[in-house]
Amino acid sequence: MPERELEMYYGPQHMGMVGNFSITLSVEGDRILEAKSNPGYLHRGFEKLMELRTWTQNFPLVCRVNVIEPHSMEMVYAMAVEELAGIEVPERASYIRTLVLELSRVASHLFGLWAYANMLGFDTAAQWAMYHRDLVLDLFEDLTGSRVYPIYIWPGGVRRNIPDGFKEKALDTLHKIGKKVPDYDSTFFNNRLFYDRAEGIGKISTEEAKDLGGTGQILRGTGVEFDIRKVDSYAAYDEMDFEIPTREDGDAYSRIWVIRGEMIQSVHIAMQCLEKMPSGSVYNRPPNPFKWKIPEGETYVRVESSRGELGLYMISNGGDKPYRVHFRTPSYPHGLSILEKILVGESIADVGNIMMSSYIVAPEIDR
Amino acid sequence: MGSESKGGEEKNEVPSILSPFKAIKYLFKKPKTLRYPSEKKEPSPRLRGFHLNDWDECTGCGNCADICPNDAITMEEIPEIEAGPGEKNERPKIDYGRCCYCGLCVDVCPPGSLRLSKDYLHIHSDSETFTSFAEDEGSESGNFLPEEEYSIFQANLNHRKEDNEGFTPDLEYSLFEPERVSMPQVPPEERKLSFIEQVVGYSKKEAEKEAGRCLECGLCEDACPADMQISDYVTEIYEGKPDESLRKIYEDNPIPSICGRTCMKPCEDACSLSTRGEPLAVRWLKRYAADSIEDYLETLNPAPANPTGKKVAVIGAGPSGLSVAYFLTLKGHKVVVFDSLPDGGGMMRMGPPPYRLPVESIDKDVNYISSLGVEFKFDTTVGTDVAFKDIRTKYDAVYLGIGYTVSRSTGIENSEKCTSVLDFLRENKIGDGADVGKETIVIGGGDVAIDAAREALRLQYMKYLGEKFKTKTVSLEDWDKMPAREEEIEDAKAEGIEFNPGWGPKKVKLDDEGKVKGLLCMKVKSVFDENGRFSPTFYEEKEMTLEGDMIIEAIGQKPDFSFIPESLTDKLDFTERKKVKVDGDGQTSITGIFAGGDIVNLNMDAVNAIRDAKTAAEGIDRFLQH
Numbered sequence: 001m002p003e004r005e006l007e008m009y010y011g012p013q014h015m016g017m018v019g020n021f022s023i024t025l026s027v028e029g030d031r032i033l034e035a036k037s038n039p040g041y042l043h044r045g046f047e048k049l050m051e052l053r054t055w056t057q058n059f060p061l062v063c064r065v066n067v068i069e070p071h072s073m074e075m076v077y078a079m080a081v082e083e084l085a086g087i088e089v090p091e092r093a094s095y096i097r098t099l100v101l102e103l104s105r106v107a108s109h110l111f112g113l114w115a116y117a118n119m120l121g122f123d124t125a126a127q128w129a130m131y132h133r134d135l136v137l138d139l140f141e142d143l144t145g146s147r148v149y150p151i152y153i154w155p156g157g158v159r160r161n162i163p164d165g166f167k168e169k170a171l172d173t174l175h176k177i178g179k180k181v182p183d184y185d186s187t188f189f190n191n192r193l194f195y196d197r198a199e200g201i202g203k204i205s206t207e208e209a210k211d212l213g214g215t216g217q218i219l220r221g222t223g224v225e226f227d228i229r230k231v232d233s234y235a236a237y238d239e240m241d242f243e244i245p246t247r248e249d250g251d252a253y254s255r256i257w258v259i260r261g262e263m264i265q266s267v268h269i270a271m272q273c274l275e276k277m278p279s280g281s282v283y284n285r286p287p288n289p290f291k292w293k294i295p296e297g298e299t300y301v302r303v304e305s306s307r308g309e310l311g312l313y314m315i316s317n318g319g320d321k322p323y324r325v326h327f328r329t330p331s332y333p334h335g336l337s338i339l340e341k342i343l344v345g346e347s348i349a350d351v352g353n354i355m356m357s358s359y360i361v362a363p364e365i366d367r
Numbered sequence: 368m369g370s371e372s373k374g375g376e377e378k379n380e381v382p383s384i385l386s387p388f389k390a391i392k393y394l395f396k397k398p399k400t401l402r403y404p405s406e407k408k409e410p411s412p413r414l415r416g417f418h419l420n421d422w423d424e425c426t427g428c429g430n431c432a433d434i435c436p437n438d439a440i441t442m443e444e445i446p447e448i449e450a451g452p453g454e455k456n457e458r459p460k461i462d463y464g465r466c467c468y469c470g471l472c473v474d475v476c477p478p479g480s481l482r483l484s485k486d487y488l489h490i491h492s493d494s495e496t497f498t499s500f501a502e503d504e505g506s507e508s509g510n511f512l513p514e515e516e517y518s519i520f521q522a523n524l525n526h527r528k529e530d531n532e533g534f535t536p537d538l539e540y541s542l543f544e545p546e547r548v549s550m551p552q553v554p555p556e557e558r559k560l561s562f563i564e565q566v567v568g569y570s571k572k573e574a575e576k577e578a579g580r581c582l583e584c585g586l587c588e589d590a591c592p593a594d595m596q597i598s599d600y601v602t603e604i605y606e607g608k609p610d611e612s613l614r615k616i617y618e619d620n621p622i623p624s625i626c627g628r629t630c631m632k633p634c635e636d637a638c639s640l641s642t643r644g645e646p647l648a649v650r651w652l653k654r655y656a657a658d659s660i661e662d663y664l665e666t667l668n669p670a671p672a673n674p675t676g677k678k679v680a681v682i683g684a685g686p687s688g689l690s691v692a693y694f695l696t697l698k699g700h701k702v703v704v705f706d707s708l709p710d711g712g713g714m715m716r717m718g719p720p721p722y723r724l725p726v727e728s729i730d731k732d733v734n735y736i737s738s739l740g741v742e743f744k745f746d747t748t749v750g751t752d753v754a755f756k757d758i759r760t761k762y763d764a765v766y767l768g769i770g771y772t773v774s775r776s777t778g779i780e781n782s783e784k785c786t787s788v789l790d791f792l793r794e795n796k797i798g799d800g801a802d803v804g805k806e807t808i809v810i811g812g813g814d815v816a817i818d819a820a821r822e823a824l825r826l827q828y829m830k831y832l833g834e835k836f837k838t839k840t841v842s843l844e845d846w847d848k849m850p851a852r853e854e855e856i857e858d859a860k861a862e863g864i865e866f867n868p869g870w871g872p873k874k875v876k877l878d879d880e881g882k883v884k885g886l887l888c889m890k891v892k893s894v895f896d897e898n899g900r901f902s903p904t905f906y907e908e909k910e911m912t913l914e915g916d917m918i919i920e921a922i923g924q925k926p927d928f929s930f931i932p933e934s935l936t937d938k939l940d941f942t943e944r945k946k947v948k949v950d951g952d953g954q955t956s957i958t959g960i961f962a963g964g965d966i967v968n969l970n971m972d973a974v975n976a977i978r979d980a981k982t983a984a985e986g987i988d989r990f991l992q993h
Contacts, residue, residue, distance in 0.1 A: 288579050
């Protein structure tokens, strides 16, 4: 044991900590010798609560698991319910779901960009990101009636059809965001100051990432083209033309460039959805919510959330409520095993930097 | 930095230190920040904010409170609201401290009265104000203000903007299924050829699907005269347990096979689903439960009651007589039922045509009641075959369920040449089959008249196939006022029966041999007087003749009390509407004599007869214990 080892707490009350999370660091000087993640500040008992509510009543609940990206949460829950209950989704509804999920990815990445840039002191780009996220939330408000918690992706499709004028407004917003990319680049992604702070830190190799359950940007930042939208396609993704951005270095800078590429791809996918949207019904009515019982069975479904593989394991014992629900959230392995690994040897000043580049959000770790 | 980027994006090897300065240009642009509230942002048309509820449309069914995942909605009684059938005098009250604005309540609201508005601001010093009734613009509260009086600084649940509706219900996206599972029926061209049962009945799958539509709000149960536990027995059907369902049905209704086919179904009129969609097919579901059980006794197997040693005589084996016999037997009393017909069922056996109520279905219900130990004395007319006073002395209590058994006549010229509807139906059901003319005229616009017309048509098909024949009806009431049920009228029309609404009979025309050759009719001026009482007036000069060789009078029936000795008739009290007066126990003004069914209630249908029978059974039981 080194002579001047010191234990210090990083969060939950810390300027550099985003979210209700904390890390216990063993440091010598400002070098980290060991990091220990402390989850639990945000445990709300969602999985247990879901066992007490009917299949329909869980919809207003499930989106609240992760405030940053409620749509993916709704999507996995709807997919699991549809699979167990054998409900078909109309084609148009699949397109609307894809659109919503991609807009959600853009909103989520912009929110992440705000948090990351803001924390590092790049306030200009951060404020722009917040503004553009708000434009996407405007679209959600038009589509779903709520800015944050949509309760829109239902079993059997989506809750309402697309309103008049939505396509034009959505395309306008997507163009606005797309046109802003050069400005984001010059102030943040291609900013020398950012490069110097992010390059080479929080490095992880492909093997380590795979061993520790890394998905999303963590894995793609090491050069692996792994994306659930491609390997286990859902909604209307197999109809969409898009690429999976990757980088080779596995450091914070790589991860943030993967995120940048993803945002651009998402804008393209959303535009394709709007252009190719088939006509027809958007909702196959599930059974009466007061009598709905789902046959006995269990399933694991997964989607590519903005952070990686988001899975849902669900058991029905034939009742009107889920018997057990378990989320496999990407931030769980990222925030616990991987973060503890990649923080070792880094400086205290880079803890928040590495954490945000790994895109860890506390509500996904605690549920 | 030798890495390749994929996704088509180029980047510099090492980014420039100068690039961020490009952002300086934004210093000279207008800020994007909204100067709220001077610069307002209009909420989206679909915004999910505070609730709106149209109290006139709201039925108080409470489905919103049931679906609410947060228990934010409570149903509170409003004493000022007079709730009719299919309504409760409760309205939803919302605790906004618990509401999550998910809008499930909107999508499950059957009448679509509950909506969400675009209001979402509540600024108030009193935390109690967080709980509020969902109400609508134009309500007396005056909480909704026009644009010019509204101020965003005072925005709260009592200070809201007018015309601010947001998330609204849409039947296409409702959580309930507004359309019922269609009932398979024999098509008109096939069914009119014989007395085959028109309604085929639900299959197991169809019944379970239909039962699955029930929202369990219980408005139907409030409307059912027999207090049937509809939500419960429908749920049992949904869960694939028709035997359990039948057990629940038998707690309140001992003639499910009959009622499942002929009930006037006030429950379906009250069904909350009927406000914007089709009501749950409660009657057909009851029929499904009854039909899917072969042997009632084996399935129901009621626990035998301890014999009390008391004996009750029931006069009339119609719905009320059968029911009172059933309930009293379960209480351990010995019941003997007298009826002048050769089989049980009373008016249910005589009246409803076999295409609606097959004889086997009546037998099934009657036989079960008989198998419980009820003794039936058929072909026994009280007053003729057995004296009423003997019955009174031999039995501890007497129940009169005699019904309306005498047809009324129009009393027009030559009306004695007409056939009375009850004779016609009775001959057809019990006798060797009634005679029918080639051109049959039925006078009357009620259900019985339509029954007679449809039966006559079937007889014509059986007797005159290949020849020319016709059945027509004539009624005082016009289309919109005709007392028969609409579905009956539609079915009859589909089968080819001619209707002549708005005409009154004036004279039966006879040929030289004194046989019927037609009916002279006159145009109706009005059917009811200004007090709403039946008092038809005619345009005497506007005449029309309906050709026909047979006329059936189906203008109503009356009871026959002639079996009661004169010494007692004086003591039997009647109401103003000429009904037998009974107390809360179903007892008439003569001690020990109880009554129910058509001679007591104004509705004059089976389900009300069962209600009377339940009351009387309790009353008789109490009477016998004293």
